[in-house]
Amino acid sequence: MKTAFKLDAYPRRPYPPLSDPPTTYFDQLPARVMARRPAPRALAGGAAWWALLPGALRTSLASVAVLGTFIASFWLGLGGPAAPTVSARAATAALDAVPQTELVAYLLRPSAHLDASDLARLVDARPGMAETFLRPSPTELNEALDSQAAEETQYL
Known part of the structure; x- marks a missing residue:
């Protein structure tokens, strides 16, 4: 063991x-540090002209190159294969194929977090189907009627 x-x-x-x-x-320290600094190396090939440009010009040219690359990729990306789109007729036909009882269920x-006002929009497309599901409570009816603006007294 x-x-x-x-300790x-x-x-x-x-x-x-x-x-x-x-x-x-401390008098000799700056000279010793500067003596250890490596000499700048020469750029290879045709890149020597880049070092001769001022810093602001090099930065702006690099920014233009990045921006041009982005614009070119965006422009070329527009001509690529488009996402498949479903036409409104095909969507309506697919929804019509579903039985009404299954859709209402x-x-x-x-x-689903739906209330009677959400389901009331279905009645516009198919009148007469509201009898199967639209059973609003008296408070919901009063709230819906009170929220509507009525300018004439004959509607009150």
């Missing part, structure tokens, strides 16, 4: 106190 490690059981080495730097150390499920 291993014994537990205790206090090991003696510490004494560290020498810090001494002052030589008197000319789907819309009346608890997770």
Whole structure:
């Protein structure tokens, strides 16, 4: 079995106190740092002209190149294959193929979060189907009637 490690059981080495730097150390430091700096390397091939341009011009040319690439990719992307679109007639035909009872049962499920006013829009397309599902409460009827603006007194 291993014994537990205790740091206090090991003696510490004494560290020498810090001494002052030589008197000319800070005078010679910038020259020593600059002497270690690597020499600039020459650009290979035809890229030497790039280094001769001012920094602002190089930045603007790089920005124009990136922007041109973006515009070209966007422009060329428009001519690619379009997403398949479904015509309104095909969608209506597919919806007409669903039986009304199944459609109403789907819309009346608890997770649909529909109320009577949402289902009332179906009556515009197929009059007479409201008898199967549209049973508003008296409070819903009063709220719907109160929310409508009536300018003439004969409608009140």
